[in-house]
Amino acid sequence: MKILVCISKSPDTTSKVAFTDGNTKFDENGVQYIVNPYDEWYALVRALEIKEAGGGQVTIVTVGAAADEAVIRKALAIGADEAVRIDADPKDAYFTAIQIAEYAKSNGFDLILTGKETINYNGSQVGGMIAEALDLPFISLAEKLDVNGSSLTLEREIAGGVQVVEVATPAVVSCAKGMAEQRIPNMRGIMAARTKPLTVVAPVAVEDLTSYVSYTMPNAKSAVKMINPENMDELVELLHNEAKVI
Amino acid sequence: MILVYINSTNGLSKSALETVTYGKKLGADVTVVTNGGANADLLSTLGEYGASKVIVDRSVDGEDAQQLTRLIASVAQTVGATTVVFSHDLIGKAVAPRLSVRLKAGLVAGAISTPEADGTIKVNVFSGKAMGAVKVNSASRIISLLPNSIQPEKTGAECSVEETSGQGGAAAIKVISTKKPEGEIPLPEAELVVSAGRGLKGPENWGMIEDMAKLLGAATACSRPVADIGWRPHHEHVGQTGVAIRPNLYIAVGISGAIQHLAGVNGSKVIVVINTDPEAPFFKAADYGIVGDAFEVVPRLNEAIKKFKAAQH
Numbered sequence A: 001m002k003i004l005v006c007i008s009k010s011p012d013t014t015s016k017v018a019f020t021d022g023n024t025k026f027d028e029n030g031v032q033y034i035v036n037p038y039d040e041w042y043a044l045v046r047a048l049e050i051k052e053a054g055g056g057q058v059t060i061v062t063v064g065a066a067a068d069e070a071v072i073r074k075a076l077a078i079g080a081d082e083a084v085r086i087d088a089d090p091k092d093a094y095f096t097a098i099q100i101a102e103y104a105k106s107n108g109f110d111l112i113l114t115g116k117e118t119i120n121y122n123g124s125q126v127g128g129m130i131a132e133a134l135d136l137p138f139i140s141l142a143e144k145l146d147v148n149g150s151s152l153t154l155e156r157e158i159a160g161g162v163q164v165v166e167v168a169t170p171a172v173v174s175c176a177k178g179m180a181e182q183r184i185p186n187m188r189g190i191m192a193a194r195t196k197p198l199t200v201v202a203p204v205a206v207e208d209l210t211s212y213v214s215y216t217m218p219n220a221k222s223a224v225k226m227i228n229p230e231n232m233d234e235l236v237e238l239l240h241n242e243a244k245v246i
Numbered sequence B: 001m002i003l004v005y006i007n008s009t010n011g012l013s014k015s016a017l018e019t020v021t022y023g024k025k026l027g028a029d030v031t032v033v034t035n036g037g038a039n040a041d042l043l044s045t046l047g048e049y050g051a052s053k054v055i056v057d058r059s060v061d062g063e064d065a066q067q068l069t070r071l072i073a074s075v076a077q078t079v080g081a082t083t084v085v086f087s088h089d090l091i092g093k094a095v096a097p098r099l100s101v102r103l104k105a106g107l108v109a110g111a112i113s114t115p116e117a118d119g120t121i122k123v124n125v126f127s128g129k130a131m132g133a134v135k136v137n138s139a140s141r142i143i144s145l146l147p148n149s150i151q152p153e154k155t156g157a158e159c160s161v162e163e164t165s166g167q168g169g170a171a172a173i174k175v176i177s178t179k180k181p182e183g184e185i186p187l188p189e190a191e192l193v194v195s196a197g198r199g200l201k202g203p204e205n206w207g208m209i210e211d212m213a214k215l216l217g218a219a220t221a222c223s224r225p226v227a228d229i230g231w232r233p234h235h236e237h238v239g240q241t242g243v244a245i246r247p248n249l250y251i252a253v254g255i256s257g258a259i260q261h262l263a264g265v266n267g268s269k270v271i272v273v274i275n276t277d278p279e280a281p282f283f284k285a286a287d288y289g290i291v292g293d294a295f296e297v298v299p300r301l302n303e304a305i306k307k308f309k310a311a312q313h
Helices: A037-054 A066-078 A093-105 A126-134 A187-193 A232-241 B014-026 B040-049 B065-079 B090-103 B203-216 B224-228 B259-265 B294-312
Strands: A002-006 A009-011 A033-035 A057-063 A082-086 A111-115 A138-148 A151-158 A161-168 A171-175 A198-201 A210-216 B002-007 B030-035 B053-057 B083-087 B106-111 B121-125 B130-136 B141-145 B160-164 B174-179 B192-196 B219-222 B249-253 B270-275 B288-291
Touching (some): A002 A126, A037 A138, A057 A066, A066 A187, A066 A198, A082 A093, A093 A126, A093 B090, A093 B106, A111 A126, A126 A171, A126 B090, A138 B065, A138 B090, A151 A171, A232 B270, A232 B294, B002 B065, B014 B040, B014 B083, B014 B141, B030 B040, B040 B160, B090 B141, B106 B130, B192 B203, B203 B219, B203 B249, B203 B294, B270 B294
Parallel strands (some): A002 A057, A002 A111, A057 A082, A138 A171, B030 B053, B083 B141, B106 B141
Antiparallel strands (some): A009 A033, A138 A151, A161 B174, B106 B121
16 A cells, blocks of 8 residues: 655654744744644554555655755654655645645555644644645544555544544544553664655646734733632632632 | 525524524625525524525435535535535535535635634644634635534524425435434534543543533533543544534533643633642643542532532422
8 A cells, every 4th residue: 555644844842832033933943843743643543554464665755945854854853764755845735735646646555644734823724725635535644554455544633522434445544532542652663764766846826815914922920819728618609709600 | 695505404403593693793684505304494594694595406405425515515506605604514624625625715614703803714733722814815615514503593584485396317325324413412513522531440430520521411422542542432432533513612521621621621611620639731721620539529519510500490
């Protein structure tokens, strides 16, 4: 089975969030980039498990600059066979998805995996957009994925429960918690990653459907009101009369 | 023309009413498109929230995003929609991106308010640690509204309901089974959430948390370590890598408040933190704090809620 895993970089989860250039750009000063956790822990690791069980090939693809290659090597160290970098600034989800769909179109993948969302833009958009651009079924927020020949069995989250569904390949799946467990790359993987193929592909022209104009920080919270642990009637009274939430 | 998609399979949810209300705030002429089995009488009440007309396709069950996308795109074309509004829920996250590509319309995913004077729309970014203003450059736009961002408002009277069929084509996804725990409130839609973490020391101690949730009519949630060690199911995990929620009230018991946890709950309107450690970082993000032993404070709080609820009736 030929599997394509879409990888995005994201700031380390402990990064301080700040903006520069009149609040129009994310301040990258001192920020450590990692592979977006959903892409790495769930999509990539599950792809590797499927390959280990039934054979095949795992390709990772990212849209980004040469500086993102450290993040790509990390994904290769975990075990992907090869990497593709589409050489462009991932301006928005539509731009990113169309670039990946164009690459996928000419390379015949059976399965395309994404994480459920990135932890910086949280849009949950790219997977569905790739699926539409390729006219493929899309199963979002899958928590389990099994391959039986050319058919996929998936467990996915639905409002207030879970559902088991079946779909024929090729298909696009976005992966959520439960899909796989995080893998720490070993020394052999890290060494091997240095020589694995990394192809750079030129982007196609795509119109700008959206743009981020500016950023703002949320209003600072007013100081916490401490309540005597003996007096829970007071808390209930405050939640009712002051906060008006019960 | 504004087109609003809602899922009415399980009746009209609060987020569906929010979405129609949002549509009405964007323009006078709002058409609602929906699928599933809700009866016409119920659907006609969407007029009260601003719909001029409801179009329903009962042959589409909503389980296949591709089929649903074809239906909505076809209706959008028929009514000449320039804006399509979704709820940023499980279906919206699967369908809105597809529709964006199909219609070449820019998508604002997870909008938290109506457009600003300059036309930009605010969304949460960096897992709620900041907000971004998004501008749509295309002629038509798609907006998915984060649940619990605005309140449903009644502005009109019942509207007409029109049946349609066959616009979605065939479904490629086959549903094998569906499991829905009875009587539980789905987390992303809950207005009140009671959550607990490692401070509870073991899964057998969750009874008092479930009691509190029942008393308040709240959903239950948990921190990541608790889901990872299997004390609670994964779907209850709120935080950066779990579910992001924005209820009116979030009560956190025995959760220290790591930055990754805060990222999933900092959209909550009011936060109550109960923790034995006065230095727990969560107190900095809280509105009300109680330093004390959960095993004493929570039963006391449950009694206080019981008393309050009894006085209300």
